[in-house]
Amino acid sequence: MARPRTPKLSRPGIAAAALDLVDRTGEFTIPALAAALRVSPSSLYNHVCSKADIVELMRGTAMSAVAIPGSEDDGGARAPGKGPSWSDTLREIAIGYLDSYARHPRLIPLLTAYTVRDATTLRVYDAMARALAAGGFDPAARLRAVTILDSFILGSALDAAAPAVVWEADEAASDEFTQALAAGLDEPDRARRTFLEGLDLILDGWAARAETDRSTLGV
Amino acid sequence: MARPRTPKLSRPGIAAAALDLVDRTGEFTIPALAAALRVSPSSLYNHVCSKADIVELMRGTAMSAVAIPGSEDDGGARAPGKGPSWSDTLREIAIGYLDSYARHPRLIPLLTAYTVRDATTLRVYDAMARALAAGGFDPAARLRAVTILDSFILGSALDAAAPAVVWEADEAASDEFTQALAAGLDEPDRARRTFLEGLDLILDGWAARAETDRSTLGV
Structure with missing residues (x-):
């Protein structure tokens, strides 16, 4: 034996x-x-020590693949002083974050139910807060912006894990809806393309606002 | 007995x-x-008939509180021909949708794992598709836009159910992050304010694009 x-x-x-x-x-x-x-x-x-502790361990495992642009774990590919713009930093973090969570959709509601204390994860949010500060967001607006990105990324990770037929129209459906399903559901890489479009919509909106603020202030 | x-x-x-x-x-x-x-x-x-059937029943229950502006279940408060704009329709639906799902955060990953077949829920997405068509979105762009809203709403519903202390900074945190937490976490109605700001960012981005398309086409 x-x-x-x-x-x-x-x-x-x-x-x-x-x-x-x-x-x-x-x-x-x-x-x-x-x-x-x-x-x-x-x-x-x-x-x-607790269930919460294990949730933080899982969060850290899921988040460990997210690279922070300009940091050492990014491979130091960029010359000093030639870092990405604040908006590109947010885009790169958001994409890494989506890819991590799309692999573990059922983890998402557990993660959002517990306070974030894992150090690896806090570094990702910290980098987002620094990028937003560089983009001119005051502290309260910065937290709202981190949360808006966070919510959009988590929802998109759930969409990335959805079945290929997300909606199945019934006989009461309008032409506007059935045409959208016919044109959109089969698009290659549907979830990722949609995520990138939404991410740009959010980031471009913020960039336009930062530009307006700058011209209003005459700087 | x-x-x-x-x-x-x-x-x-x-x-x-x-x-x-x-x-x-x-x-x-x-x-x-x-x-x-x-x-x-x-x-x-x-x-x-199946687990999927029960998921659709739960989806319908959660979605039944979402009013569709301009429809009969909206109480017919508006005069005929004086309906809300496409963008206001999307805003009203999104808010009702958030409120429904914020009460059932753990239902969310189950819902996104199954094809939507529930008639009550399909009516909500149908109304979104019709509003987007009125806003000039072609069929494929319309489906992406429905999905972007859907992802942002589901992620925001998870945020609305999060603990009051969403993040707890450690000693390695930057000033940019700790100031954001200090300024933002205690804001009254934090999650809802943040959701509304993100929703306006998305809808305003689309309205601006629709405006640009209109002037490019000379209409």
């Missing part, structure tokens, strides 16, 4: 197992997670 | 019980739903 397995627990391993449970079932519990890892709940508590 | 309860099953009753399960646990199964309703799974199948 083989020796009983004595699995080595680690925080990344716990995050991966929890993420797998959430991807499959939409939720996780400490007992289910312990069973999946073949350990007792009390061994789990040697590595994590 | 009291007579054993013989509960009367109905589709609205099934939808309400499923919604309650999803609100509490993030998911529902046919056996759990049957247990909550104190019936056997096979009695449940006399009223619904």
Whole structure:
């Protein structure tokens, strides 16, 4: 008989197992997670302190692939002083963020239900806040702008995970709706194209407003 | 001893019980739903045909509170021919839609995982498609615009259900980020104000584009 397995627990391993449970079932519990890892709940508590702590671990895992333009993890591809514009910085972060969450749609409502405390994730929001400050947003407007981007990205990640036929029109549908479905649903890369169009709409709106502010102030 | 309860099953009753399960646990199964309703799974199948069918029932329940401006369920408050602009129609629908889903954040990823077939919900998207057609959007652009609004509304509904402290900055946070948190998180009605600002940003961007198209075409 083989020796009983004595699995080595680690925080990344716990995050991966929890993420797998959430991807499959939409939720996780400490007992289910312990069973999946073949350990007792009390061994789990040697590595994590609460369900909220595990949510933060999953958030960090999902967010770790988001590169922040101009930072060291961006590979230092740009010459010093030649960084991207504030608006391009936001665009690059938003795209990385969408790609991360589109892989874990069922994680999204769990993440939004808990305060963000994971350091990796906070760095991404921090970079967004700095880009918005560079674009002239005062502190309160900056937080609203971070939230607007956040909401649009999370909703778009859910759309990216939607079935190919998002809507199925019935006999009461108008021509305006059925024509839109016929023209739009089959477009290659539908969800991503739509996300990029919405992102540009938001960023262009902010850029136009920043331009107006600048000319009003005569600078 | 009291007579054993013989509960009367109905589709609205099934939808309400499923919604309650999803609100509490993030998911529902046919056996759990049957247990909550104190019936056997096979009695449940006399009223619904599948899990997808129950998702559509929940969608319809959540969506039934969304009024469509200018339609009969809007109370006929407006004089004929004096309907709201296409942009105001979209704004009113979006606000009703946000309010409905902010009450059921955990339902959101279930809804986006299934094709929309519920008639009540299709009427809402149909009204959005008609408003966008009136605003000059061609069929493919119309579907992208519906999707952009949809994603922003669903993400904002998740934000509306978030804890009061959405982000908790750590010692590595920049001034730009900590000032934004200090100025913005405590704002009364934070989530709703932010949603309305983002909604106007999107709608104003579209209105400006429609205006440019009009002047380019010389109409």
